[in-house]
Amino acid sequence: MSAPNKSYDPVEVEALKPEQVERMRDEAIAAFAAAGDLEELQEAKTAHTGGTSPLALANREIGALPPSAKADAGKRVGQARGAVNQALKKRQEELEAERDSRVLVEEAVDVTLPYDRVPAGARHPLTTLSERIEDIFVAMGYEVAEGPEAEAEWLNFDALNIGPDHPARGESDTLFVQGQDPEQDSGVVLRTHTSPVQIRSLLERELPVYVICPGRTYRADELDATHTPVFSQVELLAIDEGLTMADLKGTLDHMVQQLFGGEGMKTRLRPNHFPFTEPSAEMDMVCYVCRGESVGNLDRPCRTCSSEGWIELGGCGMVNPKVLIACGVDPEKYSGYAFGFGIERMLMFRHNVQDMRDMVEGDVRFTRPFGMEI
Ligand SMILES: [Zn+2]
Incomplete structure (x- = not known):
C-alpha cells in the first residue's frame, strides 16, 4: 500500500x-x-x-x-x-x-418408485411345521432336546438295541464320517434318526424325562421326488413311573387334534417291530380331509388318503427295557413311550407338496406361499 x-x-x-x-x-x-x-x-x-x-x-x-x-x-x-x-x-x-x-x-425423491426393493424371503415350511409340533408338546410340559448331527455310532445304534449285524448298520444306508477303529470304542456317523438325542437325554437328565427332539437326519439316498439324503424328524420320549400304551395313544391323539384341528381327529396303532421299542406299532392318523368318510363311498373319493380313510404317520412303541438298561434306567421301576415321524412327509400330505426336491432347492418361490408363520 x-x-x-x-x-x-x-x-x-x-x-x-x-x-x-x-x-x-x-x-x-x-x-x-x-x-x-x-x-x-x-x-x-x-x-x-x-x-x-x-x-x-x-x-x-x-x-x-x-x-x-x-x-x-x-x-x-x-x-x-x-x-x-x-x-x-x-x-x-x-x-x-x-x-x-x-x-x-x-435430492429429488421419486415417490412412484417401489419403497421396498429387497423382496422379503420366507421361513422354510419345514422349520415352521417343526416349531408348531414342538409348541404342542412344550405346552404339555415337554422340553425341546437337541444333539449333534455327527454322532457316535454307539449312540446312533448300539444304545438303541440296533446290534452290529443289523441291516441299518450297513454302509448302504448310513453315511460314515469315521469308520470304526479297533483302537476306539465307536465310529462316527451322520445320525440316521434323532433317536441318539433320546439316549443323550436319558443319560444327562434326571428322571422323569419328557423330551421332544426335532432335527436333521441323514441317509445315503439319492435325491428324487420321494427321497432326500437329508431329512427332518421329530421324535418324542417320555420316561416315568407307570406309563403305558394308553398314555402313548392319548398323546398321539392330542397331537393330531392340535395339528389338524376339529372333531374326529384320532390315531390308530398297527403292530410292527422296531429294535428300540417293545411292543412297537405303526401309527396312522385319520384323514384330516375326509375324516374317513370316503371309505367305500364311490361318490366322494378322497385324493389325500386315496379313499383309505387313514394316513400313515410314523413309528412308535413302549421303550425297550434293553434301551433303558443301556442308559442306566431301572426298567422295573420306569417305563415309557417314544414315537417319531418325518416332517417332510407330513409337509407333503398336509400341503399337497408333490416333489421333495422343492424342499431342498431353496427357491423362495416355493417357501413364500407358506408365509412368515412364527
Ligand atoms: Zn381322505
Whole structure:
C-alpha cells in the first residue's frame, strides 16, 4: 500500500489515485465473478471487502488527507465499495439459486418408485411345521432336546438295541464320517434318526424325562421326488413311573387334534417291530380331509388318503427295557413311550407338496406361499 516516502504528498496518496481505486474495484468484481461456489465466494468476500482488503486500507488513508482532498477521495472510494458490494450481492444470489436448483435435482425423491426393493424371503415350511409340533408338546410340559448331527455310532445304534449285524448298520444306508477303529470304542456317523438325542437325554437328565427332539437326519439316498439324503424328524420320549400304551395313544391323539384341528381327529396303532421299542406299532392318523368318510363311498373319493380313510404317520412303541438298561434306567421301576415321524412327509400330505426336491432347492418361490408363520 502506501509507504511513507520522502516525496510524500497527502493529496497524491498512491492508494487513493483514481486508477488504483478502479483497479481494486475491478479486481474485486472479477474475483466474485470467478467464484464457482458459495465457499469460494466467501473467500473472495473476505479478501476484497474485509478489514484488511485493499479498499478498506485505502479508505483509512482518507483520514490523513487535507480537508480539500477528503471529499473527492471519499466519494471515489465510496463509489468503488458500493460497486463491489453490489457485485458481491448479485453473485451471492446467483450461486444460491444454482445451489438450490442442484439440490432439488440431487435430492429429488421419486415417490412412484417401489419403497421396498429387497423382496422379503420366507421361513422354510419345514422349520415352521417343526416349531408348531414342538409348541404342542412344550405346552404339555415337554422340553425341546437337541444333539449333534455327527454322532457316535454307539449312540446312533448300539444304545438303541440296533446290534452290529443289523441291516441299518450297513454302509448302504448310513453315511460314515469315521469308520470304526479297533483302537476306539465307536465310529462316527451322520445320525440316521434323532433317536441318539433320546439316549443323550436319558443319560444327562434326571428322571422323569419328557423330551421332544426335532432335527436333521441323514441317509445315503439319492435325491428324487420321494427321497432326500437329508431329512427332518421329530421324535418324542417320555420316561416315568407307570406309563403305558394308553398314555402313548392319548398323546398321539392330542397331537393330531392340535395339528389338524376339529372333531374326529384320532390315531390308530398297527403292530410292527422296531429294535428300540417293545411292543412297537405303526401309527396312522385319520384323514384330516375326509375324516374317513370316503371309505367305500364311490361318490366322494378322497385324493389325500386315496379313499383309505387313514394316513400313515410314523413309528412308535413302549421303550425297550434293553434301551433303558443301556442308559442306566431301572426298567422295573420306569417305563415309557417314544414315537417319531418325518416332517417332510407330513409337509407333503398336509400341503399337497408333490416333489421333495422343492424342499431342498431353496427357491423362495416355493417357501413364500407358506408365509412368515412364527
Ligand atoms: Zn381322505
